[in-house]
Amino acid sequence: MVDGKQMRIGIPKGSLEEATVKLFAKAGWKVTSHHRNYFPEINDPELTCSLCRAQEMARYVENGLLDAGLTGKDWILENQSDVVIVDDLIYSKASNRPAKWVLAVAGDSPYKRPEDLAGKKIATEFLSFTKRYFEEAGIPVEVEYSWGATEAKVVEGLVDAIVEITETGTTIKAHGLRIIAELLQTNTQLIANKESWKDPWKRAKIENMNTLLQGALRADKLVALKMNAPADVVDKVMALLPSMNSPTIAHLHNSDWLSIETVVETCQVRDLVPKLQSVGAQAIIEYSLNKVI
Ligand SMILES: Nc1ncnc2c1ncn2[C@@H]1O[C@H](COP(=O)(O)OP(=O)(O)OP(=O)(O)O)[C@@H](O)[C@H]1O
Numbered sequence: 229m230v231d232g233k234q235m236r237i238g239i240p241k242g243s244l245e246e247a248t249v250k251l252f253a254k255a256g257w258k259v260t261s262h263h264r265n266y267f268p269e270i271n272d273p274e275l276t277c278s279l280c281r282a283q284e285m286a287r288y289v290e291n292g293l294l295d296a297g298l299t300g301k302d303w304i305l306e307n308q309s310d311v312v313i314v315d316d317l318i319y320s321k322a323s324n325r326p327a328k329w330v331l332a333v334a335g336d337s338p339y340k341r342p343e344d345l346a347g348k349k350i351a352t353e354f355l356s357f358t359k360r361y362f363e364e365a366g367i368p369v370e371v372e373y374s375w376g377a378t379e380a381k382v383v384e385g386l387v388d389a390i391v392e393i394t395e396t397g398t399t400i401k402a403h404g405l406r407i408i409a410e411l412l413q414t415n416t417q418l419i420a421n422k423e424s425w426k427d428p429w430k431r432a433k434i435e436n437m438n439t440l441l442q443g444a445l446r447a448d449k450l451v452a453l454k455m456n457a458p459a460d461v462v463d464k465v466m467a468l469l470p471s472m473n474s475p476t477i478a479h480l481h482n483s484d485w486l487s488i489e490t491v492v493e494t495c496q497v498r499d500l501v502p503k504l505q506s507v508g509a510q511a512i513i514e515y516s517l518n519k520v521i
């Protein structure tokens with residue numbers, strides 16, 4: 229390896245780990261972890277990889293231990309880290325959507341708005357951000373650090389409210405809690421060390437990584453559709469097709485039929501297919517995509 233032509237990246241351990249490793253695989257990098265080892269292998273000689281806690285990632289990127297890393301926007305804000313935010317990557321633990329930090333109370337409590345919690349006790353892992361939120365709102369509250377299982381603390385009556393992350397809503401619901409405010413929407417972000425970002429080779433490598441990761445994320449929501457249709461119904465078929473670009477049309481060999489190919493949102497397919505059939509499209513095939521760039 230030529231000196232300077234290698235970069236160290238951080239993969240978040242814990243909640244974001246599985247989704248991140250999957251996304252990297254789709255983007256073209258195979259990250260292989262070995263049991264109890266925090267330095268996964270990656271199939272790119274220009275990269276070395278470290279598994280780090282999401283909470284600590286921004287700190288390691290800021291101090292240059294890592295050139296780049298992926299972590300939640302929440303922990304970047306919590307640590308007020310001085311890093312380059314390269315881009316948002318919209319995925320969470322279970323979905324390709326952001327998650328939310330919310331203020332929640334017991335379902336049967338009298339609290340309806342954050343102001344109602346003046347003088348009360350709130351537990352959270354998201355300590356500094358929560359303190360800042362209440363300070364800026366001018367609501368005096370006692371915020372105490374929670375090491376986890378935070379939802380249970382309201383149920384047990386240990387605190388009056390919690391600030392917790394929610395994605396699917398399952399945990400909040402399972403504890404009979406009620407959300408009374410949203411403090412922050414959070415998603416994964418690709419971040420870079422400021423010095424690394426000034427290095428043209430590293431910056432190009434990080435930007436290329438971002439392009440491929442974004443392409444892989446975009447491809448998750450899209451599929452390709454291909455079909456055949458007689459030339460005289462092609463206009464009707466085209467009128468039905470939404471497309472990122474114009475659909476591609478090709479002639480079938482020795483026939484007056486045409487082949488039409490396009491990319492659509494996965495959720496559109498179930499409505500689209502019967503309509504396409506009804507105007508005369510045949511041999512409709514759908515295939516999944518790895519990247520859309
Ligand atoms: N459904 C989710 N639950 C928790 N965190 C999520 C979820 N989806 C995305 N995240 C993000 O994952 C990161 C979780 O980091 P955190 O330091 O809390 O560790 P963790 O991976 O949840 O580990 P632990 O098991 O110790 O709680 C945060 O940036 C958070 O925004």
Ligand SMILES: O=P(O)(O)OC[C@H]1O[C@H](OP(=O)(O)OP(=O)(O)O)[C@H](O)[C@@H]1O
Nearest residue numbers: 243376377378393394395396397398399
């Ligand atoms: O809205 P949901 O989809 O239910 O997700 C939110 C839950 O997931 C996280 O827990 P985690 O698995 O990180 O465990 P922890 O309580 O130990 O942090 C978070 O702390 C919530 O409890």
Ligand SMILES: [Mg+2]
Nearest residue numbers: 242243353376
């Ligand atoms: Mg957690």
